[in-house]
Amino acid sequence: MKIASYNVNSLRAREARVLAWLAKEAPDVLCLQELKLEEEKFPHLEIAALGYKAAVYGQKTYNGVAILSRHELTDVERGFGDGADDPQARFIAATTGGVRVMCAYMPNGESPSSDKYAYKLAWFDRLTRWLAPRLAGGSGAGRALLLGDYNVAPTDLDVHDPAAWAGSALCSAPERAAFQGLLDLGLVDTFRALHPEEKAFSWWDYRMLGFPKNRGLRIDHVLVTRDLMPRLTAAWIDRAERKGKQPSDHAPVLVELSDT
């Protein structure tokens, strides 16, 4: 079972490219972030033509997430349902192919002095509180994945120039602590588990020749429950998808799980 996550930075601007990637890569499940459109504008027909069902949580202009799957999608949850009155569409979960898939677009945070940074830390706290009871037990609790654009580089190994990024949003200690808080719930960073020493990135700034100079960060992650780890056979970043004409600023990240 191949499961992928891809921040597309506008599905409208990237539709042909994303559909071509989906057809070529043929994952069982694909989580999308930064759709930047309402569900009414989601290309349901084109996605269905490739053999996928879709659960969408959209929003005009910003944010927006979706889960695509070759299998049925059940028990769809949009947002945390925690009464926070948050209009930002950043989280969707569904059960498919025998696993619980949770797709997230974490806030960027801008800079530690920004209101957006406080929102980011609060959002991680809401996610952690939402997740804790769901991973604590019950049927299926042990077979779950949390994947998406975390907007956090967990360690300096995930940063092209740690000194330049020290203390900045995406790399600051409180954000890394929030990321660790998710691991403490019993989740594992799949890429790092299989590639403990590898310096690899999933996002490169459009500016300053970020990609040609490989000045990137690893901020897109596939976390899985410890119960799923014995099934994990591969975890990788599709760096080639960041090349070519009109790419997203992110590359897709993927994992392969054996069937049993």
Next chain:
DNA sequence: ATGTCTCAGGGACTGAGA
């Protein structure tokens, strides 16, 4: 070197967000 991309509003460009 605040250097790119995307969107909305409004109908050319500016500002926001990343």
